[in-house]
Amino acid sequence: MKFGIVFFPTVSPADKPAPQYFDEALRLVDLAEELGFDHVKMVEHYFFPYGGYSPDPVTFLAAAAGRTSRVRLGTSATIPAFVHPVKLAGKLAMLDNISHGRLDAAFGRAFLPDEFKAFGIPMDESKSRFVENVEAVKRLWTREDVVWEGTYHQFGPVTLLPRPVQQPHPPVFVTTAKSPESSAEAGRAGHHLQTVPNVMSTEELQDRLRVYRSEWAAGGREAGTERIHLTYPCVVAHDSAEARAKGRFDDERNTAALSAAVASWATTTSSAYPGYERMASIGESRFEEKLAGKKLIVGSPNQVHEQLEQLAEWFGHDITLSLGVHSGHLSVDDAATTLRLLAEQVIPKFSGTP
């Protein structure tokens, strides 16, 4: 099992000004680098406190690249539908070069109606644009004199510069959420997988991972070379009650931010997002229920160790966890404590990094 961190800010300017949030996040990047965590990631969202501080994860990751030399750098995810593939392939390739091959490129379809509306992209085209644009980015990375005759973009012959450092191309992850088909397709396409356990039951996730791994291997790929990143909010403190109080507060704030961002699902339906209209009534945080279901990782080092053992048993010892340790609502010192306790008292009990 490997461990990294994912930044998903849910603070507004009134909660915590963006310059302060980025200072704190970069301090945690330095700590993750020092403590041996596998990766740091940043989300892409717009307009709302729900991730809106980061409309371009590559910009943050490049700042992280400029001050680190070991930790991997991941988008979590970036949205191909909102940018020209030449631009996306180019800036990711720059990041791969500046970081000497430390990029993990995760791509997502997005799911917030207001984001699609701002970019003038019909939600019903989300899937077809995703598939086309990820393929275009990979083509630009791996081939020269690329001629692209897609539905949404046509260009070429062009040869992208700079060429990515990682060959044949940086690891490509597909971020899936509710759609069961997406996991199968990711395996079939030879893409790595990133998902959020909180949006489905444990049994559903087990099913999807089974299908994903089997499709991966069916393509003639070596079993075990696929990479699975699971995202969890995480608060660790010496004292169990303190961790729970902070974890509950953080979850309440994250839930409120999500709730505001998905409000427009009340007046939206899309055949490409079946059932998403129910998100509009997301309700309160249900912290205890999530904790009992191991949808978030909160507790003392011993409690967290037990939670992680359970995840390894459910989903496999080869998974990687991306821990959301700093939404911005708790102090940066709280987040640093989480990282230190994980690195010193929890992670050494598992094989892998750190």
Add this chain to the structure above:
Amino acid sequence: MKFGIVFFPTVSPADKPAPQYFDEALRLVDLAEELGFDHVKMVEHYFFPYGGYSPDPVTFLAAAAGRTSRVRLGTSATIPAFVHPVKLAGKLAMLDNISHGRLDAAFGRAFLPDEFKAFGIPMDESKSRFVENVEAVKRLWTREDVVWEGTYHQFGPVTLLPRPVQQPHPPVFVTTAKSPESSAEAGRAGHHLQTVPNVMSTEELQDRLRVYRSEWAAGGREAGTERIHLTYPCVVAHDSAEARAKGRFDDERNTAALSAAVASWATTTSSAYPGYERMASIGESRFEEKLAGKKLIVGSPNQVHEQLEQLAEWFGHDITLSLGVHSGHLSVDDAATTLRLLAEQVIPKFSGTP
């Protein structure tokens, strides 16, 4: 007079691999920070050795932001026509936040037919897209609940996050080249000015700066608050002959890179780019002629001091020079020597930073 550096790589992967180029550039960023230079900038180009290592200057500048705390960070320029204004405003605002208000945002129209073709943008629309998109970016930075009903983009109401640190917005520069009208329009719009003296005669540039400054002041703005950035290639060495040999070699390589990038002007005409078709026959470097005309800054510290005195006399003591010290064809040690000699022996003779 102020002094900064601009990175305009013109190396191909065979000349110098991109990871090495970026390592060297970041080493020079550190040196510029330490020596007190005003700014570091990065260009935006695609596909060709002529700037193609940097399809997204914000990615490089963010890496620079992550390891510096004083030097300003500039695009030189970024091209609004090739990206959605929400995306461009968002990533520039992130950079402004990560760097605590050190962004200088220069916008350009672009001029290479192959770039427009790849993005599916007609060159004849270059001007109108530029004007609309720069305005949209400024609107997103300065207002909330923005509703945009443009020719090329429609969106809103949306409120951009993160809000930029610099108020009312980061300094906006317009990069002009051959078009005389552009300088007047930049002054009228209250934009700062960035230009390349090599594409016109000294008298033409003097005329344009006169018009620019007068339009700036006519808008009721205080004279002297406008900022003018002039870009020059620059090689300084202890020995005059050595500086000239290196300067000539660098100019030959830069000219060859430009020549390859503009080849498609042989088969292109655009009403928006009158006379540009002549670029297709750019010919050889004419180093001696450029040196005599002070279109590049090359020599021993004393010679360079004299050249700079001449520029100040021609264009005003309030100008800022952006020096192209590392196209990648000379060694990074050569570029570091240029920076050190400037900082130690030349710049102290002028008022301003360093």
